[in-house]
Amino acid sequence: MSVLFLLISALILIYLGIGGTTAALVMSIATVIGLFQDDWHILSILFGGALLALALILAIPGDLRLDKLSRPLLGWVRSRLPKLSDTEAEALKSGSVDWDGELFSGKPKWNKLLDAKPAHLTSDEQAFLDGPVEKLCAMLDDWKITHEQYDLPDKVWKFIREKGFFGLVIPKEDGGLGFSNTAHSEIVMKISTRSVSAAVTVMVPNSLGPGELLMHYGTDEQKKHYLPRLAGGDEIPCFALTSPVAGSDAGAIPDKGIVCKGEWNGKEVLGLKVTWNKRYITLAPVATLIGLAIKVYDPDKLLGDNDEIGVTCVLVPRETEGVNAGARHLPMNTVFMNGPTWGSDVFIPMDQVIGGQDMLGKGWTMLLECLSIGRSISLPALGTGAGKVASLATGSYAYTREQFGRSISQFEGVQEALEPIAGYTYMMDAARLLTSGMLDRGGRPSVPSAVLKYRNTDLMREVINHAMDVVAGRGVITGPRNFLARAYQAVPIGITVEGANILTRSLMIFGQGSIRCHPFIVEEIEAAGMEDEDKAAKTFDGIFYRHLAHTTRNALRALLLGLTRGWIESVPRQGDIKPCYRQLARFSAAFALMTDVTLLTVGGGLKARQRLSGRMADCLVHLYYATAVIKQWHEEGYPDDQRPLVEWCLKTCLRDLQGSMREAIINFPVTALRWPLRLLVFPLGATGLNGPDDKLGARVAESIVKDTPVRQRISRGAYTTMDPEDPLGRVLNAYRLANETAEMRSRLHEAIRNRNEDELDGIALLMGHERKELVDWACAEGVVKADECDKLLEALTALYDVIRVDAFDGDGLKALSRCAKGKRKVVERPARE
Numbered sequence: 001m002s003v004l005f006l007l008i009s010a011l012i013l014i015y016l017g018i019g020g021t022t023a024a025l026v027m028s029i030a031t032v033i034g035l036f037q038d039d040w041h042i043l044s045i046l047f048g049g050a051l052l053a054l055a056l057i058l059a060i061p062g063d064l065r066l067d068k069l070s071r072p073l074l075g076w077v078r079s080r081l082p083k084l085s086d087t088e089a090e091a092l093k094s095g096s097v098d099w100d101g102e103l104f105s106g107k108p109k110w111n112k113l114l115d116a117k118p119a120h121l122t123s124d125e126q127a128f129l130d131g132p133v134e135k136l137c138a139m140l141d142d143w144k145i146t147h148e149q150y151d152l153p154d155k156v157w158k159f160i161r162e163k164g165f166f167g168l169v170i171p172k173e174d175g176g177l178g179f180s181n182t183a184h185s186e187i188v189m190k191i192s193t194r195s196v197s198a199a200v201t202v203m204v205p206n207s208l209g210p211g212e213l214l215m216h217y218g219t220d221e222q223k224k225h226y227l228p229r230l231a232g233g234d235e236i237p238c239f240a241l242t243s244p245v246a247g248s249d250a251g252a253i254p255d256k257g258i259v260c261k262g263e264w265n266g267k268e269v270l271g272l273k274v275t276w277n278k279r280y281i282t283l284a285p286v287a288t289l290i291g292l293a294i295k296v297y298d299p300d301k302l303l304g305d306n307d308e309i310g311v312t313c314v315l316v317p318r319e320t321e322g323v324n325a326g327a328r329h330l331p332m333n334t335v336f337m338n339g340p341t342w343g344s345d346v347f348i349p350m351d352q353v354i355g356g357q358d359m360l361g362k363g364w365t366m367l368l369e370c371l372s373i374g375r376s377i378s379l380p381a382l383g384t385g386a387g388k389v390a391s392l393a394t395g396s397y398a399y400t401r402e403q404f405g406r407s408i409s410q411f412e413g414v415q416e417a418l419e420p421i422a423g424y425t426y427m428m429d430a431a432r433l434l435t436s437g438m439l440d441r442g443g444r445p446s447v448p449s450a451v452l453k454y455r456n457t458d459l460m461r462e463v464i465n466h467a468m469d470v471v472a473g474r475g476v477i478t479g480p481r482n483f484l485a486r487a488y489q490a491v492p493i494g495i496t497v498e499g500a501n502i503l504t505r506s507l508m509i510f511g512q513g514s515i516r517c518h519p520f521i522v523e524e525i526e527a528a529g530m531e532d533e534d535k536a537a538k539t540f541d542g543i544f545y546r547h548l549a550h551t552t553r554n555a556l557r558a559l560l561l562g563l564t565r566g567w568i569e570s571v572p573r574q575g576d577i578k579p580c581y582r583q584l585a586r587f588s589a590a591f592a593l594m595t596d597v598t599l600l601t602v603g604g605g606l607k608a609r610q611r612l613s614g615r616m617a618d619c620l621v622h623l624y625y626a627t628a629v630i631k632q633w634h635e636e637g638y639p640d641d642q643r644p645l646v647e648w649c650l651k652t653c654l655r656d657l658q659g660s661m662r663e664a665i666i667n668f669p670v671t672a673l674r675w676p677l678r679l680l681v682f683p684l685g686a687t688g689l690n691g692p693d694d695k696l697g698a699r700v701a702e703s704i705v706k707d708t709p710v711r712q713r714i715s716r717g718a719y720t721t722m723d724p725e726d727p728l729g730r731v732l733n734a735y736r737l738a739n740e741t742a743e744m745r746s747r748l749h750e751a752i753r754n755r756n757e758d759e760l761d762g763i764a765l766l767m768g769h770e771r772k773e774l775v776d777w778a779c780a781e782g783v784v785k786a787d788e789c790d791k792l793l794e795a796l797t798a799l800y801d802v803i804r805v806d807a808f809d810g811d812g813l814k815a816l817s818r819c820a821k822g823k824r825k826v827v828e829r830p831a832r833e
Contacts, residue, residue, distance in 0.1 A: 105588070114631065143480035167230060207377060259303055332492055372445055426645045566581075622660065
């Protein structure tokens with residue numbers, strides 16, 4: 001019994017992460033005692049013996065352990081650690097670690113999540129959203145922009161410039177608005193619910209562009225000259241990174257700058273002769289200031305002995321001789337300015353290097369720092385905006401559209417599609433706000449930015465596809481009445497740009513996160529890279545055994561939490577969601593264990609094991625989004641009406657997390673480890689996390705159908721209008737009228753059902769097109785009161801108008817093909833055929 005007590009005590013010490021050496025010594029004592037007891041099982045002795053060996057290792061004097069154990073181990077570890085390219089090494093140094101590091105730790109500190117300062121808006125930022133942003137949205141007619149003008153109207157360009165939309169994040173002292181990252185996200189999101197083309201036009205100068213690079217790295221002279229001009233719209237910026245042959249591989253950029261002397265403003269100065277060929281560059285066709293990522297070379301050794309200086313960011317004024325721009329790409333029927341730019345042997349002085357000559361070769365670090373900001377804001381906001389407008393419009397449409405005398409929102413098949421629209425939109429919004437809050441606290445979340453870009457654009461695709469299923473034929477007909485078409489067409493853009501989702505998922509999220517967020521790997525890599533062998537061995541010796549204890553703890557935590565379904569874990573009580581907290585803690589431990597095992601066994605081969613990397617990325621995604629939902633609910637005070645949404649999100653994330661973890665284990669590339677990993681992570685089998693049931697799903701679907709505060713919360717931040725001539729306003733106006741006349745229409749339907757067959761034949765004709773005659777009949781029969789007739793007629797007219805679609809005659813289509821205003825008409829069937 002004493003031996004069992006000692007073992008349990010030691011296991012508890014390791015589980016809690018208290019004193020790895022102490023725990024090992026306690027278990028070694030238990031092992032020695034066990035050797036003198038006849039009833040000890042051989043497995044217990046072996047287990048205890050292994051722990052005794054660990055204790056002895058930790059007890060070895062430092063110098064002896066260093067020479068006999070740590071030095072040989074360092075050599076072995078060097079062969080297992082991933083080999084990093086220069087750009088990957090720079091990527092690891094960039095950005096910061098926040099809540100993502102807790103998820104990789106295996107034992108997340110929940111108070112760090114709940115107590116973190118949340119995303120918020122100042123009164124000035126809210127006023128800008130309620131004023132200029134609202135006015136800009138009202139000015140946008142997306143059909144005309146994308147099918148007739150192929151550009152934003154001149155008055156919109158003027159408004160964007162004059163109201164400071166290009167200087168959202170530029171400090172006030174430099175002429176900008178000095179807004180927070182959360183405000184930037186909210187502004188982009190709201191505009192995107194109106195027009196993707198306008199949203200992209202606003203977001204790019206405020207995300208990755210010359211402005212942000214100059215703010216962080218520019219010389220005082222550069223900031224003084226350019227920032228006020230960028231903030232006021234006197235300069236239109238673009239930043240050109242992507243080359244046709246390099247794609248997303250920054251190390252393969254062929255665009256170059258040769259250090260040389262040349263003439264600038266009538267004087268001979270030291271500078272660069274730049275040659276580039278870039279494509280997919282947003283705002284390039286209209287940009288007056290072109291930012292470039294190039295590789296700089298110094299073949300004549302004008303700067304020193306190194307002839308390969310490295311990736312550098314430079315600014316090239318559009319009017320510089322030899323610059324070519326102006327041609328346009330048309331990305332999937334969105335018409336934001338996008339196109340190629342190129343130049344050959346274009347001379348610029350060193351003053352045009354962002355940050356000046358001292359920043360030559362440091363461009364990749366600069367870009368990575370800024371990418372972590374832009375990728376956290378722009379496309380995630382766009383994806384969330386698509387979810388909000390889909391929730392608002394599709395929920396309204398489902399309520400107003402009737403089949404078989406019932407709203408289609410009552411059909412289970414339709415509810416099954418509405419459910420993920422509502423749930424995923426809430427989830428996207430929570431993750432967006434969690435990450436923008438990190439940015440506002442001064443963080444540079446490189447891993448969360450990749451998580452958010454990948455997942456929000458992917459969920460945008462899911463949400464829009466489900467919305468199209470509900471709207472059906474109404475959603476596939478092109479025309480100014482269609483409120484989903486442009487978002488549907490824009491989906492591939494978000495999936496593709498700023499690091500294609502395949503690349504982001506299979507290489508970046510886990511590939512960078514497993515090293516960047518790990519508590520020990522970065523230090524071990526640095527130790528392995530030291531040229532001084534003595535210093536390397538000492539540094540490694542001080543890290544490796546802590547790493548070993550960390551892995552042991554997570555293995556034990558994963559096993560015990562799996563056996564107990566997490567019930568032994570202490571978790572917060574707020575929100576009464578302790579089972580979800582416990583499961584998240586369990587899978588965080590399992591994820592940390594899997595990370596260590598993957599790095600230990602696969603190591604440098606991880607780049608080639610992209611299915612494994614992708615599945616582990618999915619595990620992190622589900623952990624991150626589940627905890628983001630918890631954080632958001634916490635910040636809103638745990639309102640009970642949001643509980644169904646929160647539970648749906650958490651159950652969905654846990655179900656998908658379990659599935660991703662299971663797939664990673666059963667396909668683990670080291671076959672011999674599959675069963676041990678399955679035993680540690682799923683000791684009772686992969687069961688018990690089945691996701692939301694039908695009852696919960698129906699309540700979530702109802703949340704965007706019924707006119708409640710929850711529906712308003714899901715769509716919060718979207719642009720809304722009740723204008724019956726507007727594509728979104730038409731359906732929202734009908735939704736309002738349908739709610740106001742619900743009881744009248746119920747009486748009307750009941751009266752129709754109670755009529756005999758002969759009467760029904762005549763009434764059926766009236767139900768389709770002759771709505772006034774139907775209302776007159778209802779009034780004459782006393783079905784509705786006299787003072788209700790006009791309201792009922794207005795509602796029936798609006799409900800019918802919602803389902804009408806656009807049609808073009810031949811001349812109109814020819815006019816559209818010439819990029820001119822087409823002749824359009826809405827076709828309504830005759831009352832009788």
